[in-house]
Amino acid sequence: xxxLGVDEGTTGVKAALFDEQLRPVREAxxxxxxxxxxxxxxxxxxxxxxxxxxxxxxxxxxxxxEEVVACGLDHQGESVLAWDAETGTxxxxxxxxxxxxxxxxxxxxxxxxxxxxxxxxxxxxPYFSAAKLAWLLENDDAVQRARDAGTLRMGTVDSFLxxxxxxxxxxxxxxxxxxxxxxxxxxxxxARLCELFGxxxxxxxxxxxxxxxxxTLRHESWPAELRLCGQVVDQQAALAGAGCVVPGRVKATYGxxxxxxxxxxxxxxxxxxxxLPTVAWRIDGKTEYAIDGGVFAAGAMxxxxxxxxxxxxxxxxxxxxxRGADGNGGARxxxxxxxxxxxxxxxxxxxxxxxxxxxxxxxxxxxxxLEGIAWRVADVVAVMRESADVDSLRVDGGxxxxxxxxxxxxxxxxxxxxxxxxxxxxxxAAALAAxxxxxxxxxxxxxxxxxxxxxxxxxxxxxxxxREHERWKAFVRGAxxxxxx
Numbered sequence: 379x380x381x382l383g384v385d386e387g388t389t390g391v392k393a394a395l396f397d398e399q400l401r402p403v404r405e406a407x408x409x410x411x412x413x414x415x416x417x418x419x420x421x422x423x424x425x426x427x428x429x430x431x432x433x434x435x436x437x438x439x440x441x442x443x444e445e446v447v448a449c450g451l452d453h454q455g456e457s458v459l460a461w462d463a464e465t466g467t468x469x470x471x472x473x474x475x476x477x478x479x480x481x482x483x484x485x486x487x488x489x490x491x492x493x494x495x496x497x498x499x500x501x502x503x504p505y506f507s508a509a510k511l512a513w514l515l516e517n518d519d520a521v522q523r524a525r526d527a528g529t530l531r532m533g534t535v536d537s538f539l540x541x542x543x544x545x546x547x548x549x550x551x552x553x554x555x556x557x558x559x560x561x562x563x564x565x566x567x568x569a570r571l572c573e574l575f576g577x578x579x580x581x582x583x584x585x586x587x588x589x590x591x592x593x594t595l596r597h598e599s600w601p602a603e604l605r606l607c608g609q610v611v612d613q614q615a616a617l618a619g620a621g622c623v624v625p626g627r628v629k630a631t632y633g634x635x636x637x638x639x640x641x642x643x644x645x646x647x648x649x650x651x652x653x654l655p656t657v658a659w660r661i662d663g664k665t666e667y668a669i670d671g672g673v674f675a676a677g678a679m680x681x682x683x684x685x686x687x688x689x690x691x692x693x694x695x696x697x698x699x700x701r702g703a704d705g706n707g708g709a710r711x712x713x714x715x716x717x718x719x720x721x722x723x724x725x726x727x728x729x730x731x732x733x734x735x736x737x738x739x740x741x742x743x744x745x746x747x748l749e750g751i752a753w754r755v756a757d758v759v760a761v762m763r764e765s766a767d768v769d770s771l772r773v774d775g776g777x778x779x780x781x782x783x784x785x786x787x788x789x790x791x792x793x794x795x796x797x798x799x800x801x802x803x804x805x806x807a808a809a810l811a812a813x814x815x816x817x818x819x820x821x822x823x824x825x826x827x828x829x830x831x832x833x834x835x836x837x838x839x840x841x842x843x844x845r846e847h848e849r850w851k852a853f854v855r856g857a858x859x860x861x862x863x
Contacts, residue, residue: 380442381817382449382604383808385801386431386535387612388412388457388474388634389677393434394804395442398817400827405804406437413471418478420716424459424468427535428542432597439600449595450608450811452615452803453536456507456556460514460521463529466542469520472535473510476634476674476716478725480509483516483575490574497571498558499648499655501723505672507534507557508575515576530581536609537583545593545606548584551665552614555657560585562655563646565665588614588659589814607814612803613637614658617668619806620772620798621825628768630755631803632775632783635716636673638758640766643667651761652721661813661821669765671720671758676751677777679713679729683747689740697780700744707742708733710853711750718858721761727858748783749790753850756790760847770794772830774802781834789838790847797832 380403385392389412394405408430413421439446456475461468473479481504487494491502500506511532514521524530531541534553541547554560554567559577561568566585572578586592588610595604610618613631617639620629628640639656647655649669658668675682680693690696710733712718717725731743759768770793777783778797788795805828812818818827838846854860 379817380444380446381808381812382435382438382446383804383806383811384431384435384449384451385612385615385804385807386427386451386453386539387803388454391427391430391434392801392804393438394808395438395446396805396808398812400805400809400812400824404438404441406434408434412474420474420477421471422474424461424472424538427472428539431539432599435604436597436599439602446602446604448607448811448815448817449604450610450807450809450814451536451539451606452610452612452807453534453539453553455534455611455613456505457535458507458510458514458533459535459538460518460524460530460532461538462524463531469524470514470518473514475505477510478504478717480504480513481725483509483512487574494558494571494574497561497568499562500558501652503723503725505719505725508559508571508577511577512575525578525581532577532581533583540593540595540606540609543595543597545595546584548586548592550588550609551585551660552588552611552657554585556611562657565660587661587663589661589810592814605815608807608810610659610807610810613639613670614668615806615810616774616803617641617658617806618809618821618824619802619804619828620774621828622772623821623825626767627772628762628766629772629774629802632676632773632777634676634678636676636751636755638671638755638762639668640762640768641666641668642766647765649765651764652723653758653761653765654720659810669762671762673713673751673754673758674716674719675713675729678715679711679747679751682715689744696744697748697782699741700748701782703739703741703745705742706746706749707738708735709738709742709746711743711747712854712857713747713750713754714858720758722858722860724858724860730857732853732857748780748786752783752786752790753847755787756847757851759791768793770796772796772798774798784834785837788834788836790843792836792840792843794836795834796830798828798830
């Protein structure tokens with residue numbers, strides 16, 4: 379008996395098979411292409427993404443020696459596209475969550491900002507789906523023609539994949555809560571928010587539970603059909619995959635960006651300080667919630683430093699360089715390639731490298747980049763402590779293979795950092811599928827199967843942490859014109 383997790387992420391598609399104890403069996407990956415046709419724009423091709431999913435899943439199904447009894451799908455959150463209901467053909471590119479083109483929509487909607495924030499719980503930022511959908515409706519001729527013809531469908535990438543692969547035009551409540559078209563505490567999309575953004579509710583997908591009998595995925599190239607039993611946003615998948623399924627547990631996933639989520643139970647949260655309330659998942663009609671803070675560039679910053687500045691061949695080589703540095707040599711790096719997210723929400727911010735002098739080395743700057751990532755996570759954790767106790771941080775993602783980053787993270791937040799494997803996201807998708815299929819009774823039972831494999835304790839003391847965090851925040855304030863603390 380096997381379980382399949384499919385992670386449709388920002389830079390690639392990863393599919394993985396697990397046994398009924400959630401132990402990994404085999405995995406497959408396909409890379410994706412991000413295109414930047416204009417400054418601030420980030421796009422993907424819907425057909426390419428679909429093909430990447432089909433190929434990765436097909437590779438595993440061909441190799442599977444046992445029956446795959448359930449599949450879970452997670453996806454890249456706030457990214458959206460439009461397609462034709464009759465043909466399934468994409469009418470627009472995928473507008474990726476990092477894309478800033480919809481800022482122009484928000485700029486003219488200022489009079490509605492307070493109402494939108496009150497209803498959705500989310501800040502006025504182009505990160506979310508609603509303004510992206512509004513931009514496509516206003517600016518894409520093919521989208522407008524399909525709307526006039528009554529054949530328009532719009533949604534997040536999971537709803538496109540499910541529609542094309544036979545599981546229905548649908549998404550889940552965790553995804554809906556990331557669109558800014560959802561009112562927390564009320565399942566589905568909200569009519570008033572749709573009205574404010576000018577998005578017709580009839581072009582949006584059905585909103586259903588995160589786990590359960592969700593339909594059947596099929597493709598002519600696959601040797602078998604798949605029972606879809608889990609569907610969720612990638613960061614909520616990682617929350618489940620890190621075992622953060624009870625109030626008070628907090629995780630951080632280090633990928634393109636870093637996303638910190640804390641489970642807060644079954645009551646609608648009212649977080650302070652720029653953190654987001656979000657649906658963790660909805661199972662058997664019961665909704666559980668999390669609070670969320672995103673750092674929008676982490677791995678993306680390291681990749682850019684390698685690709686554009688030539689600092690190292692790969693991010694792994696860059697982190698190895700950082701490991702050999704004797705401090706940062708006075709250098710500072712703010713990883714703001716896609717703006718600065720929580721807790722300040724500055725979409726027009728830019729990455730900043732500062733403090734270099736004639737003696738600054740590549741190794742110093744590489745270390746400063748890792749420090750910048752760690753301090754940005756510390757910015758989020760500091761605000762999260764206003765709403766929840768944080769006595770440890772569970773981490774996952776490719777960057778957590780770097781021991782220096784884990785030590786920097788423990789030092790900057792002052793608590794133990796627990797690493798539970800390099801990819802909790804695809805594991806969480808499979809765990810939710812297992813619960814939805816009845817293979818595992820509950821997410822609490824699934825969490826018992828997910829042991830921590832590495833722990834790092836802080837080595838710096840509280841005086842150092844307080845002093846250095848203030849210096850970091852002074853740098854950020856100067857770099858992006860934040861108000862004085």
